[in-house]
Amino acid sequence: MRKNKIFAGIIIVLALIWPQGLFAEITITAIDVGQGDAVLVSHESYAVLIDGGRPTNPVADYLKDNCISRIHLMVATHAHADHVGGLVGVLNRKDVDKVLYNGQTHTTLTFERFIDAILDSDAVYQEPERGESFEFGEMEIQILHPEGSAADYDGHLHDKNIVVRIVYGDFAAVISGDIEREGELEMLASGVDVSAQVLELGHHGSRTSGHPKWIRAVNPEFVFWQAAEDSPYGHPHRETLATLNRYGIEAKGTGTHGMIIITGQNDGNFSINTSRSPVSGTRRSLREACIDINMASLSELTEIVHIGEARAKVIIEGRPWESLNELTRIRGIGAGRLQDIIDQGIVCE
């Protein structure tokens, strides 16, 4: 009797102190990395990381804070810096068993650092094909796109973006990366099963993604997107949100809700939680702390003293700016007004 009480006590204590998600069947976390993508999928002791945000976003710190030392599968959906940049730190600091990438060549230093980090690691490298799947306990990661290696493809980097379907019993989620409409229709034409309760909108909710046929085929109950609060690209676009609204689908984004945590059960039920607490360091790197004249949107630039819409347009057209001092090239901005801008303290120097 006494032993039973002790055992029950241990279970209660473990339940209280154990990291969130352990007893959940599957957890999909859209990490708030600002204008970029990073999704962590956890099931039992398995961890799958899909993209890692920009180079400045410490997804590796987030994994450390959550006591995740091993990544069983890393998926780099495509080569753009806002997807692979943060994976470099993860490869350098964590044990990664396997990396999936489509094989397409890109020429940026960020991409080269990503490839160098895989070469320096012990990870197995694979270019997956549509229809392949990877099992981790009762969780399955299915490849929906592309049809095969993109090693010899030299078109737009979004075209061969890796799209995965995560399956756990009757629960499924589709993580889209930056796939655009043509790719969405290609998946539908291929006949693969794309149905899912949860869908990540492609390309941060851009109007170039989220074809109505794709949305209807996936038939999600919940949709999320990953983009900065004041996305310099205007993500998510209102046309995409209007499509979701038309179909009555609930939608949330990291820009508006912070981190999004979806907990799925094998009977198909799921719950959604959001958390505004930023990943350590990410907000600092995302212009929330200061306005970067080389990246800020028009509306953001108009927050700067002496900068109205007309001057904001001149700033955007005059990019790149080497330093704030160069703003004196703009008509009406002299040394005095430049000092006002610096003194306001909201512009990155």
Add this chain to the structure above:
Amino acid sequence: MNNQYAVIDKISDGAATLLVGEEEKEVIIGLDQLPADVKEGDWLEMDENGNFIPAPDITRERRRDIRGKLDKLRNRKISND
């Protein structure tokens, strides 16, 4: 001689995302500010007037070198299987 270089990381939503210099500082500009027919992955030289001039030799060299690294990874995949 000390002109700065930039690479086009992304072309999307009518804008180009450039990564400038060794630190690859992100800069977003309108496509109309770039030479016609540029593609993702193209390297550009910035002249003293702030104009972007295609640098095809650098683009070719970078593409060849990074393709070589990817080939190395592909070969490693076979040995690990």
